[in-house]
Amino acid sequence: MQNTIFLNRQLKVIAPEGNQTLSNTYVATALKNLEGLGFGFSKELITRVQTMSELSFFKFYKEILSSLKQMVGAHIRHKPMYPNFPSEVMEMDEATLYVNAILHYFTLEQPVKAIGERSPLVHSKELQLIQLGTEMEFVELMTGLMAAKTSISPTDKEDLTWFLSTYDDTEQVLPKELPQKENMAFIIGTLLRLDKITNVTATAYLKTATDILRLAVALSDGDVSLAEVTRFRSFKNRERRFLLAAMELCPSLQLEDMVRYKNRWIRLGERLHPSAHQRRYPKANTAFNAMRNNTIIKTFNGRIEQLLEEKNISEAIALLTSRPGEFARRLDHLLRLADQNNHSQIGIAAEFEKVVSEVSTPVLLQVLAHFRHRNNAQDLRVFFPKGNVAKLFGKHNTLDPLSELVCQMMVSICESALRQRFSELPPVGKVFIDDNLTRYPVPFSQRSASKALRTLSRGSQLPLSDDDIVRFFVWWKEGKVNGKETGQVDVDLSAYFLDENWAYKEHISYTNLRSDYSFAVHSGDIVTAPRGASEFIDVNIPQALKEGCRYVMMNVYSFSEQPYKDLPECFAGWMGRNDGNTGEIFEPSTVQNKWDITADATIAVPLIIDLETRMVVWTDLSLTRGLSTANNIEGSHSALEAVGKAFMSFNKVTLHDLFRLHAESRGEIIEKKEDADAVFAEYEGITPEAIEVIISEYLV
Template sequence: MQFNEKGYAIMQNDIYLRRSRKVIVVPEESKLPDAHLATAMKNIAALGFTCSPALLAALRTLSEVSFIRWYKALIHSLKKLVGAHVPYRPMYPNFPQQVMETSDAELYLNAWFHYVTNEVPEMEPIDREILQSKVNLDMIELGSEEGFFQLMRQLMEANTSISDTDKKDLAWVIEHDHDIDALLPDAIRHKEQAGFIVATLLRSGKADVTRIQRYVKTATDVLRLAVAWSDGDVSLAANTPFRKFTRAERRLLLGLLEQCPNPIEDMLRYRDRWVRLGEILHPSEYKSRYPLSQEAFDVLRNNRPYATFGHRVEEALRYFDTDQAVEQLLERPGEFARRLDHLLRLEGAEASWIASFFESVADRVATAVLLQVMTHFKYRQSSNELRLFFPKGNVAKAFSLPDTRPPIASDACAAVVEICEQTLLARFAKLPGLGNVYLDAQLQNYMVPFSQRSASKALRTLVRGSKLAMPEGDTIRFFLWWKEGVADGKPTGRTDIDLSAGLYDDVWNYKEHISYTNLRSARYKAAHSGDIVAAPHGACEFIDIDIPSVIKYGGRYIVASLHSFTGQVYSDLPECFAGWMMRQHPNSGEVFDPATVVDRIDLTANTQIAIPAILDLAERTVIWCDLALTRNPNFYNNVEGHQTGVVAMGKAMTTTAKPSLYDLFRLHALARGQLVEREEEAQTVFALQRGITPFDMEEIMASFLAS
C-alpha cells in the first residue's frame, strides 16, 4: 500500500499509540479553540483515555483542520484498541438483569427460536442508568520521531523472539522509512529477528550484500532467511513450502551459505528442510562458485556419515557416561545449561563436580538462559503436581505433564543458583551505571519476556503467567465478539463461537460453569447474555460474575475460555476478539462500555479453544494466559467437554515458577547501582506506572536481557 505524508503519519501514530501510549504532534503556529479541545477530551475519555499536559499543549498549537484530521485518526485507533469499533447487540439487550429475571421456560423458548431460525427474538431495550462505575483513564503522552524510531530499533535488538504483531509493525517501518541505514542496528542478536528483517529488506528492495551480510552468520541463519522469504515460520517449529527463487536470489542464498563456518553440522539439524531447499537452489549448477555449499548438500542428500555434536552427547547420556557428556557440553555452554538438570539427576549425591565445570563456562551462556536456569533450580525442590511446557512455534499452545522427576540434592541446586546469579551480576556490572534505584515489589507478579513469538495482539502487551491487580469493583464482565464471512478469499460458513467461564475452588475442584448450557447460576450471582450461533454481521456474548458471591460459596478461580463450536479455527475468521471489564453496578451504563474495558485480546491462533485469562478472586489478580488448546474430537467443543484440559492448565499456570521482572531488575540494580527504599531518592525507577514498567517490552528485551 502506498502512503502519502498524511497516511504515513496516521499509521505511524497508530503503531506508536498501541505500543507505548504515545503519539506525535507536529506543532503549528495556530491557536485551537477551547471548545474543540474540550469536546475531543470528553470523547476520548468515553473510550477510557486522556491526554497528558504536554500533549494538550502541543494540540493547542494546531489549526482546526489539522486538529480534526489528527483527532479522527486517534479516535479510530482508540476504538480498535478497546474493541469499540463494532456494534454490540447481545441476545438479551437488558443484560444482566433481564437474564436473571426471565423464567426458565422463556429462556428455553428464546434459545429454541434462535437455533431454528438464526434470528434473535425481538426484545425491547429499556433505558439504562448512567454508568456508575469508577473509571481510571489511561494517559496518552506526547511522543517524538526520535522516540518512535528508538522503539523500533529496540524491537530489532530484542534478545528474545517477537510476536507476529511486532513483525508487522517492523515490516511497515522498514518498507516506509527512507533512511534505512540509520534505522538498522549494527547487530541483530536474536536469529529469528535477523531472518525476518533481512527477508523484509529483500522484499522492500532495500537489501544489498553489505547491508545484510552482517546479520547472517550460520547455515541456520540462511535457512531462516529462506523461510522468512517464503512467508514461513522463522522459529522453524513448523515446515515451510519454499517459494521458487530467481537465479539471483539462489546465488544470494548460496553465497551467504558459502561464508558460514562448518555448515554441515548446522544443516543436519534440519536435514529434510535443507534437502527440500536444495531442490530449489540447485547448488550443483554453482559447484565451482560455491564448493563448500555443494559439499554440504552432497552429505545431506546422500546420507554420508557425519558425527554431530548432538549425537555424541546423546550417546554419552545413553550409557550414563557423564564424564564424556560434560566434556562434550563444555564446547556448547548454552546446551550445557539446558542439560544441567539431567546431568545432576544422573550423578545424584556426587553431582557437585558438574556444577564446578558449569561455572567455568557460565559466562558464555546467554542472559535469558541463565535467568531461567537460576529460577528453575531455585524452585527445583518444590513439589509441583504438574510441569508446564510451551512448545516453540507461532501458536500459544501449552502442555502440562505430571512432574515425576527424581529430586536433586539441595546443595547442588543452591550451587547452580549461586553460579548463575554471580555470573549475571558480573555481566551487568559492565553496563552503564543506574545510580540510586527504586524497585517496586509488585514487579514480582510480572514475568520476564523470554519469548513473545506467539503473543496475541492485545490492549496491553503482557507475558504469560503475569498477574495483574484487578481494578475496584465487584462484577467481572467478560465479552466476546466475532464475525463470519470471507477471510483470505475463503468463506467461513456459519460460525458459532461460545464464551464460557468455569468456576473452581482453591484446589481446583469444579464448582460450576456459566455458558450457553447454563445461562445463570443457581448458587452465584452470575449470568450469560445468551447463545448466538451465527454472525453474518458480527455477534457478541457476555458473562457477568459477582466476585463476593463466588468467594462466599467457596469459589476462588475463574477460567475464561472461548470454544469454536462449529469447528473453524480462529485464524480463519475475518475478526474475533475477547476481553473483560470491571463493573460495580452491572445494570448501569451500556452492556459494552469502552471506558470500562480493562483488557482486550485478538484471537488469531489456528486452534479452536482459547484461554485468555484466569482470575484469582482470593488475591484479586488476573493471570495472563493467552493460551490455545487442541480440540478433543471425542467431545463437543464446549466447556463441559474440556474440564480435564482446563483444570490442568489452571493448575500449571498458578503454580509454575518463572523469572519475574523483579528478579531481573534486582540483579541490574545490585550490579549497576544502589537500591533505595524511597522513589523520590532514585535516579532509576522500576515500577508499575512510572519509570521502566512491565509494558516497556521493547526496552526490556533489548537493554536488560542483553547477552
C-alpha cells in the same frame, strides 16, 4: 499508522507543532469524547495541540480516536442476544430461555424485545493519559525491538514491517547485531523483499547454516522458529543466487548443523537447484549432496546422548564446555546422573562456572529460576513449546530432589555471572523497585503473544479493579478471508468455575445461561454473525466466593471449528462493573484489557482469575480441536482443570529478579520512589508493559 503503533506500545503520539491558536472548544470537545474511552491528553500534549490549525487538529484527532476505539474494542457495535442483559436473563424463566434458544438455532433470528432504559454508568476509572512523544523516541522504539534478545510477537512483526517499508535509510537504523536468530531471519527477509538491504550487508548477519535456513523460511512466510515445517515457495533467480552465495560464504556451514533439519534442506535444495550452479557455489552443492545422499554425520548432540547413556559424565562435561549454552540446558540431567553414580555434583557446578560467562542472559535467568525452585513440592512440570501457537505442556513431576547445597550453588553461579555482565553497562544511579513486580515474569518469548490493549508476558498477575462484577466479552464476524468465505461462524464464550483444589464447581455457557447460585449470567448464545456478534458473561465475585468458587477460567470456543486465524475479526476482553445493570452493556471506559484472537486454533484460554486474591493471571493460551467430541466447555472439563493447575504451578524468574540484579550491579536500591534516578514499577517508569525496552536493554 505511526501514531497507531506509538499509542499501542507506549501510549504516546507525535503531534506536529503549529503556529496558530486552536479554540479551546475544539480541545475540550475532543477530550470529552476520549474520556468516554477511558483516555485523556497529558498537559504537554494539550499545550502542543493548542498550536495546531483546525484542519491539522481534526486530522490528528480522527486518527487518535480511531486507534483508541480499536484498542478497547469500541470500533464496532456490540449487540447481545438479550439486549437488556443481565437483568433480562436472570428474570426470564427456563422454559422461555429454552424456546428462544431453539428458535434462534432454527431461524438465526434473535428474540425481539424493546430495549429498556439503563441508569447511568456507576464507575470512576482513572483516565490513562496519552503523552507527547518524539520522532527520535519512535525510531529508538523500533530499533530496540529489532535488537531484542528474545523472540518477538506477530504484532511486533507487523509494526516492524511498516517501519522498515516506510523509513528511508533502513540500513542506518539496523542494529549491528541481531542477537535473536528468529528475529534476524524475519528482519533480513523483510528487507530483502523490500529491496532495502545490500547482499553484502544481509550476508554479514548469517553465521550458521540454520541462520540461512531460517531466512529461506522467512522469505516463504513460514515459521522461523522451525517448530513447524514450511512449504518453500519458488524463489526468484536473484533470491536463489543470494541463498547459495550465503551458504558459500557462511563461516560455519557445518553438515552437523544441517542434518538437524535434513528433510527441510532437501526440500530447500529442490527450490534452489544447487547442482545447476555447482561451479560457482561448490561448497553449497556439496552440502546439499550430503543431505540427499544420506551421508552419515556424527552430531554433537548425538555424541552427548551416547556419553550420557554410557554414564560417562566426565567426557560429556568436557564436550559440553565447548558449547556452554547446551551445558546449561543439560545441567539438571548431569547432576542427577552424578548423584546416582557417585560423581561430584559440586565438581559439575565448578566446571559450569568456568564457562558460565559465555551463556546468554535469557538462558542464565531460566537456569537460575529452575534451581531456585528445583526442590519445591509440585505435581507438574510445565513447558511452553516453541512455535506460533501458544500451547502449554504439563507432565507429572517424577524428578528426585537434588542437594539443596548444589541448587544454591547453581543459583549463586548464575547470579554472580549476571551481576558481572550487568556491571559493564552504564550506571543507573539510585533505583526504586516495586515489590509488585514479583507478579510479572520476564518476557522470554513473545512469538505467539496476542495483540492486546495491555501486552504482558504469560503468567503475569494483574490486580482486578475494585468492582464486584467482572464482565467477559467476545466479538466476532463472518465474511471473507483471503478471498474465501468463512460460512456460518459460531463462537461461544464460556466461564469455568473451580474450587481451591481445582475441582469443578459450575460452568456458564450456551447450555447454562445462568448460575444455579446466581453468581454468574450469560447474555445469550448467538450462532451466526454476518454483521458481527457479541456475547457477555457477568461474574459476581463476592457471590462466587460465598459459594466456594476460587478460580474462574475464561474460555472462547469456535464451535463451528474455523480456526481463529481464518476469521475476519475476533477479539475478547474483560470489564469491571459495580452494577451490571447500569451504563451500556459495552462501556469502553471500563475495559481492563482487550486482545485479538488470531491463533491457528479453535479454543482460547486467555485468563484465569483468582477470585480470593482478586488477581487476573494472563495465560494467553490456544488449544487445538480434539479435547472431546464437541468443541465446547462441557467436553473439556478435565483438560481445562489440567491446564489451570499446570499454569498456576509454573515457576518463573520475575521482573523483580531481573531489575534487582541490574540495580545491585550498576546502581543503588533505595526505598523512596521520589528520590530515585530510575523507577521500575507496576504503573510507573519501566513497567511490565515496556516489553520492547526489557527485551532489548535488560536481557543483554
